[in-house]
Amino acid sequence: MSTSFNAVAVVPVSPTRKRAEAWLETLASYSPAVGRTDRGLSELVITFPAKDMxxxxxxxxxxxxxxAGALEPGSFRVLPTDDYDREVEAVDLAPLPSLASVSEAAEIIGVSRQRVQQLIDAGQLRAVKAGSTWAVPRLEVEQIADARAAGTTVDG
Structure with missing residues (x-):
């Protein structure tokens, strides 16, 4: 009899767009999710069947x-999916911030989509991947736009 399990690994690198897309493609059969930890590291989560722990x-x-290839996880844990789901549900999540797409961010900042992608890849603009779309915190986008308008930054 098979049971569903989740494996969670933290890889000690920033989840760039290219890296996240490669991981999602490689793990596509295992309902993958890629995120950024509060320390800016990559977190990979997969779901798969196994007969026991x-x-x-x-x-x-x-x-x-x-x-992950040559990037060995810095931490790794496995738990039954039911336990993982209970753990995730128990987390007291703050309300999601208002998000903007890469195109919206580019328009707000006054730069190209490619420049926004560069900011994401360089870790200068936080982003999460939702399906095939990147979403960035609107507040950060507006801060970059304000700083750019005031001439106090070269990030945009």
Missing amino acids: SQAVTTGWRLLLSA
């Missing part, structure tokens, strides 16, 4: 290593 640990480790 021992097999889940081995399978999860191999799958995540296949995606």
